[in-house]
Amino acid sequence: MTKLPNILLIYTGGTIGMVKDYKTGSLKAFNFNKLLEHIPEVHHLKCLIESTTFDVPIDSSNMDPDNWVVLAEIIEKNYDKFDGFVVLHGSDTMSYTASAISFMFENLSKPIIFTGSQLPIGDLRTDAKENLITSIEIASANTNGVPVVSEVCLYFEYKLYRANRTTKMNAEHFQAFMSYNYPTLCESGVHLKFFKQYLQKNPIDKKLKVIKNLNKNILILKIFPGIQKSTVESILNINGLKGVILETYGSGNAPSTDWFLNLLQEAINKGIHIINVTQCAGGSVIMGRYETSVALESIGIISGYDITTESALAKLMYLLGMNIPKNEFKSIFETSLRGELTQVL
Known part of the structure; x- marks a missing residue:
């Protein structure tokens, strides 16, 4: 029997996990466990999913290098237990955080996929469901037990990008991110179409090293x-x-x-x-x-x-x-x- 991939979902904060406060009209974070209640489809994916969250979910505008270290330590602590990681993050600073994580993880041999949404998951026209479900599918993708993706990526609106090549280019469209100088790594349609010639080929036999000393000056x-x-x-x-x-x-x-x-x-x-x-x-x-x-x-x-x-x-x-x-x-x-x-x- 083929072993199902084990995926860790990490919620840091951001629009994808927000609900509207109808008294003020503003968005606020809600209990992450309820996030999965809004997406029962995840239980039909061919993988096992566990989740964790920042102690206090934060708006991505408040994300800083200290939070990057917290996120890196969560992944490092669970690295041997899981086959892939999906990080839910606010879109405003997602490219900064995802780029930082790509440098902090040396000899990475498993997928770390960043995603989020432009609309809260409870909204009727939300982009959150597709982004989350496909990110989990990508993190689960493997060939004979070897992950198809073994780098830090960012998935948004049907496209997977190398994270450290991305920039947020639109505050309103569902296609919020672009990779202007490097090709798309995967496109989501009826099937996932990976462009394997553009994927990083990282060594699987080297020990993971996580660098946490960042100079902010x-x-x-x-x-x-x-x-x-x-x-x-x-x-x-x-x-x-x-x-x-x-x-x-x-x-x-x-x-x-x-x-x-x-x-x-x-x-x-x-x-x-x-x-x-x-x-x-x-x-x-x-x-x-x-x-x-x-x-x-x-x-x-x-x-x-x-x-x-x-x-x-x-x-x-x-x-x-x-x-x-x-x-x-x-x-x-x-x-x-x-x-x-x-x-x-």
Whole structure:
């Protein structure tokens, strides 16, 4: 008799587990056990399902690295007992959390699928049921006992994405997420159609390692026309700052004024790591393509290539927490660790 996959459902909070307070009209979290009462269909899936929840479910706007560690520890504690994990999470910061978990879990050999919904599960037109049921199916999918998926993914509105390639691009449509720079991993129709050539092929014989030391002393600096020297100067001189995600124009372009480049150079000289990430939804940073990025390359700015801002932030926290020597940091960041970027040679 074939052993049924054992799936752990983890509820962190978010719209999928919300009900409407009809006195105020606002949404509030409710007892997670009642969530499954709204979806009796899960009992017909070919797997065993257990569930757990954060002690206090939180809105994803309140999600932070400390919560990422709590989630990582839940998965780590139950890793040997279960064949796959489905994490229910608010959509606003789902790409941040899912990206972080992808870096925190080294030698992952089981699926961790993030999902949620745009409408509460009790709503008539909710997208919650399909997202949850299919996420469980994907987490259960295996070939001769070996999981089809062995990486951290995000499932929403009939599509499975590599989590650290996603960004939330719509606050109202059911198709809330996109992966602009990496193909879809699976599509849900009458059948689940996996595109196995795009899936991570992780080793199944290496011991899982969970990294929980994340350095939060970083910030995102978005370049815009008219940005002032005093603004950049004050930001780069924040006490304890260790890393900056520099959101630039197009393929990695930024102002070439002396004051701007000098401030960046001073920051780098102080040991602050600066990552060049494009503001564009799709495409890649290619420093040196245009004159306005040649100077960035020459002073030692790190290329994020086609990484998302969400993934760059998570990767920067992760690598800073590992205390990597300064002379090695650039090459490591510019290397794909979990399939999060495509290096342009």
